[in-house]
Amino acid sequence: MSYLDTTKDIYKDAALTPNVGLCCTTNPIWELPGLKIPKIMQEMNYGCGSTVHPRDLTNNPKILYVGVGGGMELLQFAYFSRQKNGVVGVDVVDEMLEASRINFEEAEKLNPWFKSEFVDLRKGDALALPLEDNSIDVAAQNCLFNIFKEDDLKAAISEMYRVLKPHGRLVMSDPICEQPMNEALRNDERLRALCLSGSIPIKDYVKLLTDAGFGTIEIRARKPYRVLNPKHYNTEELIYIESIEVAAIKDPMPKDGPCIFTGRAAIYFGDTEYFDDGKGHILFKNQPLAICDKTANALKNLQRDDLYISESTWHYDGGGCC
Template identity: 80%
Template sequence: MSYLDTTYNVYREAALTPDVGLCCTTNPIWELPGLKIPKIMQEMNYGCGSTVHMRDLSNNPKMLYVGVGGGMELLQFAYFNRQPGGVTGIDMVDEMLEASHQNFKLAEEMNPWFKSDFVSLKKGDALNLPVEDNSIDVAAQNCLFNIFKAEDLKKAIAEMYRVLKPHGRLVMSDPTCEQPMNETLRNDDRLRALCLSGSLPIVEYVKALTDAGFGTIEIRARKPYRILDPKNYPTGERIYIESIEVAAIKDPMPPDGPCVFTGKAAIYYGEDKFFDDQKGHVLGKNQPLAICDKTAAALSSLGREDIFISESTFHYDGGGCC
């Protein structure tokens, strides 16, 4: 049995018998006017963060969600779209698709604005999406890609890149881990399916996205997720796992490499009203400007004492230099 077969079985079980503790998220449920989320959807929210960000959802984007879970985030996406077929949900597990279908019936009873046909559910594989090229504005996955091993992860990201329109957004939440994991953990298929032992360091996670061609990366949040301790897992040391929320934007790749925003800012506090580096970056006096890591390195290399560069906060919400 492959690790993908194990994953299939884990989420088949989770569809038939909802498992509240399967994944955990510290994100509060969206509180929006007229949006009521059925309890069963909350219990089947098998994610580690949120992929729903309002600034991604203007102008009725065509949306794709891979790995539907109980359908909660698809319902949230539909709240902003409200068009037949505006949101497509794809999953390999028949039982999960059926559970989501039933959950949408409950959501329709609770939300006068919602119609089940706002969401189109399809059986499909993240490694071979049944979606046309360049047809999606916003694609999302929550706590799925961390399960994939290296070659499959490469395929899954390439598929998302393929279906996105130019400047489209891939919005994700996944566990990450900066500590090394032993091979016993890495090769435990069930722990991988449970979104624990496949976690990558953030640098490797971002590189997988930029290698696929995404020219802009935004790290929007970084939060505590889980602990793997020696008493309960095959490890000789405590391992700390976090979750991150990321948007990868299908912008053209700049000649000098991708723009990766990790929450850094530059503040000019010199004698002039502003500082202009003659490369498109103008810093108003004592006005913080969000900058990508590439720009942060370039400004730091100037050696100026009147420009402060912050450390990465891993919280970026737009308005940056690129």
């Protein structure tokens, strides 16, 4: 039995018997005006953050969500879409798809605006998505990619890239870990299925996305998530795991490499009204400008005494240099 079979079994059980402690989302359950989330969906919120960002969801986008869980984020996406089959939910576990269908019936009772037909539930594998090329505006996954080993992870990212339209975005929440893990942890199929021992460093995570062709990467949040301690896990040192929220945008790859936003900013405080670096970046006096890491390094190399370049905050909310 492969590690993916173990994963299917765990989430089959989680579909049949909701497991509140299966994952530990770092986000509160927010409810927009007129949006009521059934309790059962909250109990089946098997993620480590949120992939629902209103600024991604303008102009009636076609949305894909892979790994449906109890349907909570599908319902949140449908709040912005409100059209038949506007949201596609894909899962490989039959029991999870059926649980979501039942949960949507409960959501209809609580939300007069919602119809189950807004969500198109499909049996399918993240490694071979049942969608056409260039057909999706916003794709999302929450605490799913962390389960995959490297070759499967590359395939899953490639599939998301394939189905996205040009300039479409892949929005994700996954655990990361900057510490090395021993092979016993890495090969523990249950810990991998629980989105723990598959955690990789953020630079490796980003490289997988840019290697797939995504030209713009936004690190939107980085938060504490879990610890693996020697008392309860097969490790000699305490392992600290964080969760990140990331958007990878299917922009053309710039000739000088991807634009990776990690929450850095530039502030010009010179004697003139603005500073123009001659490369498309204009900084008005005393007004912070969000910049990608590539631009941050280029501005630092100018060695000006009237420019301040901040370090990464790992929080980026749009706008800026690119």
